[in-house]
Amino acid sequence: MDPFIWTLCNDLHDGGRVPTIESLKAVNPTDSAIEVVIVDKVADYDLRQLISMAIDVSLNRTDSKEIATRLAAVVSTKMGGSVAATEEHELGPRWRDSVGFLKISSGSVVLPIGKLSVGFCCHRALLFKTLADSINLPCRIVKGCKYCKAGAATSCLVRFGHDRLLVLDAVVKMGVL
Template structure:
């Protein structure tokens, strides 16, 4: 998003991003998706078409696509993204320095974190009309920009696809495998679990405790005042 106060809420144009001076270690990051001029992306799309034609089931397609994305983005990491972070920073800085811009074509990336992998998976899934969406949250990290991919099977089933630790592994989007509850990913295609009934509140008991606490506080204050 644009950080100019006068342009608050507007997405900057690709030209304005390309005009940003590149500095090594700059926090500014922009990944471009250009299906026409990105040769690396074109090559990946061709491979995905071949995968789609050779696989029989949707699960096989998802598995092969996830492994392709993982391999392209620096491989898997069973311990999470910490092992990939340094590799990603080096790759990103090298690309920005080579291109002289903070805008990096997604097909040029040789390393990527969960957000980059989710984006590439989504782009390639769209190429073969595989129902897929990007959701906020990742079981491997707790960053605000953490992202994962959900793939739809049939009309009412949706699964989270692993793109880091065990590429291609599928799990329920509302399962505990999504990580801490603060970043859990819920699926709009699944009915919410019913919460257990809350027992009736004994207001008389609560009132008794409340006034008892007030009396004890008054005693403390009275003793402090008399001292």
């Protein structure tokens, strides 16, 4: 674990609480390896644009599967496109380059999700969930991803009807349920 994160989460003065967004924004991005992805529908213009796209995707459509598939395509395109299972290892360097640029250009380790141009399964799941919530598409984030081996691996389950939950693919096969 990054020593800075350990210190932030175990500082006796803060009572072991998770650091505030304000304290994280004060962290010099050149001094820390951490990055914090935030969902802020008010301040993140790019996220608001994606929400508008999600609303457009859902207009005049009643088939939840079609909406979920199209929404997954929006997420995948925003997060760097489809990644073949054999190319998963190439996503790491692309992520580091992209995030490094964002951290330096913004002067912060706190990164709005709408600014990300590359994303692992956890970022894709978070963005999909955010967009799905904006159009009332029943969805939840679950731990685990069939493509990622990382501890933060996540996927989205989309609800169809009363008793059907399907795993959404926003990494390799965009929108496949």
